[in-house]
Amino acid sequence: MEEKDIQSNVKQIFSSYLEKHSHRKTPERFAILEEIYSNPDHFDVDELYTKMKDKKYRVSRATLYNTIELLLDCNLIRRHQFGKNMSQFEASYGNKQHDHIIDVDTGKIVEFCDPRIQLIKNTIKEHFGVDVLHHSLNIFVRFPNKENSENSN
Amino acid sequence: MEEKDIQSNVKQIFSSYLEKHSHRKTPERFAILEEIYSNPDHFDVDELYTKMKDKKYRVSRATLYNTIELLLDCNLIRRHQFGKNMSQFEASYGNKQHDHIIDVDTGKIVEFCDPRIQLIKNTIKEHFGVDVLHHSLNIFVRFPNKENSENSN
DNA sequence: GTGTATGCAAACAATTTGCACGGAC
DNA sequence: GTCCGTGCAAATTGTTTGCATACAC
Numbered sequence: 001m002e003e004k005d006i007q008s009n010v011k012q013i014f015s016s017y018l019e020k021h022s023h024r025k026t027p028e029r030f031a032i033l034e035e036i037y038s039n040p041d042h043f044d045v046d047e048l049y050t051k052m053k054d055k056k057y058r059v060s061r062a063t064l065y066n067t068i069e070l071l072l073d074c075n076l077i078r079r080h081q082f083g084k085n086m087s088q089f090e091a092s093y094g095n096k097q098h099d100h101i102i103d104v105d106t107g108k109i110v111e112f113c114d115p116r117i118q119l120i121k122n123t124i125k126e127h128f129g130v131d132v133l134h135h136s137l138n139i140f141v142r143f144p145n146k147e148n149s150e151n152s153n
Numbered sequence: 154m155e156e157k158d159i160q161s162n163v164k165q166i167f168s169s170y171l172e173k174h175s176h177r178k179t180p181e182r183f184a185i186l187e188e189i190y191s192n193p194d195h196f197d198v199d200e201l202y203t204k205m206k207d208k209k210y211r212v213s214r215a216t217l218y219n220t221i222e223l224l225l226d227c228n229l230i231r232r233h234q235f236g237k238n239m240s241q242f243e244a245s246y247g248n249k250q251h252d253h254i255i256d257v258d259t260g261k262i263v264e265f266c267d268p269r270i271q272l273i274k275n276t277i278k279e280h281f282g283v284d285v286l287h288h289s290l291n292i293f294v295r296f297p298n299k300e301n302s303e304n305s306n
Numbered sequence: 307g308t309g310t311a312t313g314c315a316a317a318c319a320a321t322t323t324g325c326a327c328g329g330a331c
Numbered sequence: 332g333t334c335c336g337t338g339c340a341a342a343t344t345g346t347t348t349g350c351a352t353a354c355a356c
Contacts, residue, residue: 024330024335045320060338065321081234085345086320101277104286114276116269121292123267124254130294133257137290139274141283177355179311198345213313218346238320239345 006094010037010076013093017074031057032067036077040095042088042109082109082138099137159247163190163229166246170227184210185220189230195243195262235262235291252290 014033018025035052036043043051045064052058059067068089071077078092082102099117101110121132167186171178188205189196196204198217205211212220221242224230231245235255252270254263274285 022335026330026336028337061320062322062339063337066336079236081236081238083232083234085234085238085240087238101281101283103283110281112277114273116273117290120267120269120290124265124292124294128254128263128294130254130256130296133293133295135290135292137270137273137288139277139288140286141277141281142286143283175310177310179355181312214345215314215347216312219311 007034007037010091010093014071014074014076017070023070028057028059028063029067029070032059032064033071033076036071036089037091037093040091042080042090044086044088048089080136080138082107083140097134099139101139101141104140104142160187160190163244163246166227167224167229170223176223181210181212181216182220182223185212185217186224186229189224189242190244190246193244193248195233195241197239197241233289235260236293252292254292254294257293257295 010033011030014030015025017023018029031052032048035048035055035057045061045068049059049061049064068077072079076091076093077089080088080090080100082088082100096113098111098113101112102108103110117135117137121135124130125132163186164183167183168178170176171182184205185201188201188208188210198214198221202212202214202217221230225232229244229246230242233241233243233253235241235253249266251264251266254265255261256263270288270290274288277283278285
């Protein structure tokens with residue numbers, strides 16, 4: 001799907017969602033959505049705040065937190081916790097569910113998919129008789145072939 | 154393994170660890186270890202603080218955080234993030250590595266093991282040429298057979 | 307006796323809340 | 332015109348830090 005189409009589709013989805021839930025279609029909400037979908041990377045609230053402040057549109061942190069809740073609720077973004085006490089997010093429309101490899105030295109994140117995780121979820125569903133809503137799988141790794149192997153204490 | 158043996162073993166392990174790293178064997182450190190191993194549940198720092206305050210031994214939060222770092226370092230406890238911006242911990246000696254099912258309605262945690270997760274880790278190691286240090290897999294579920302199905306908005 | 311560990315309180319960082327004003331409806 | 336959503340600042344929560352005292356060594 002083209003970048004342009006994605007932007008257009010997510011606006012449509014968000015708009016319908018707001019309508020359905022009797023929430024107002026404010027310019028701030030759409031500016032936040034657009035900023036998030038202008039970049040596929042993971043982000044935290046402060047990064048989003050700074051990017052928007054530096055660019056065209058500036059919103060308060062309170063509005064960012066508020067809007068992020070709405071975007072989570074309509075599945076346009078996903079929330080992650082990669083071990084720090086801080087939420088990170090990513091746009092989720094147009095990319096399939098995936099998991100994350102975290103380089104413990106740099107914090108860098110690589111995405112991967114493995115079909116076996118779906119099998120595990122199926123087993124959970126059958127064994128416990130529950131609805132599996134979602135999951136998070138993070139693999140923490142170290143790249144051994146690095147020129148500087150950090151300090152060794 | 155008996156509860157008593159576990160208590161005794163972990164004290165021995167912690168003691169050796171402190172010795173090896175030239176850290177002092179303070180009564181606070183052993184009181185914290187004992188409190189953690191007196192109960193197999195997950196806990197957060199505040200719960201631990203309150204439990205110890207109510208009981209025999211009272212330590213400051215600063216000491217709790219400090220000691221928890223040591224216990225993580227010698228693998229006597231594990232740290233988890235279950236979606237909240239708060240660390241939770243669990244005693245890890247004498248139980249094997251496992252993953253977690255989280256009931257999104259109650260926050261209740263069930264542990265499970267699935268050997269396929271190890272296969273996924275092996276694949277990651279081979280495919281990316283990395284050392285896999287650890288992982289965290291959380292499955293968020295809802296129990297459909299509940300008398301009160303919460304509010305439905 | 308030395309110097310690390312402790313307790314306390316202040317500092318911090320991420321997030322939430324309260325409130326007055328502005329704009330979507 | 333209503334009243335929800337916004338921006339701001341203050342409040343809260345989880346965690347860290349600074350410093351004087353206490354105690355493990």
